[in-house]
Amino acid sequence: MNDWLIPYINFNGNCEEAVNFYQKILGGEVQILHFKDAPPTPEFPVQEHLKDLVLHAELRKEGHVIRFSDTFTGVPFTPGNTISFSLEFDTTEETKTVYEALSEGGQIEMVLQQTFFSPLYGKFVDKFGVHWQVSCKAHSAK
Secondary structure, three states: OOOOEEEEEEEOOOHHHHHHHHHHHHOOEEEEEEHHHOOOOOOOOOOHHHOOOEEEEEEEEOOEEEEEEEOOOOOOOOOOOOEEEEEEEOOHHHHHHHHHHHHOOOEEEEEEEOOOOOOOEEEEEOOOOOEEEEEEOOOOOO
């Protein structure tokens, strides 16, 4: 399995600037998805002033990946707690198993669920205070 542990860095409204800065220095290819690019969800409407913020970005170079985003609406931004680890699996079964085991005794930020970008995705802080994002690859619906 390639790219199964990926650093994920959060920013407070300046993510796109940071990603472009890192790309300028490190090279590689960047993909950026803004909040306005996501399909509308009535349960979580995106306020107009947040639409140009980064929902998800990736910088890829020579098989390495760093992921980025601006903090989500209502999530406090605390400098120093802006890095999480993103685990991506090939099957929903493996995704569920790892999510349940790592999140036990921790604090769930987003329950494991289907999203527009992944068959399963969830976020949590484990019992040791480490921030995690767990997802199933979009092409895998097993």
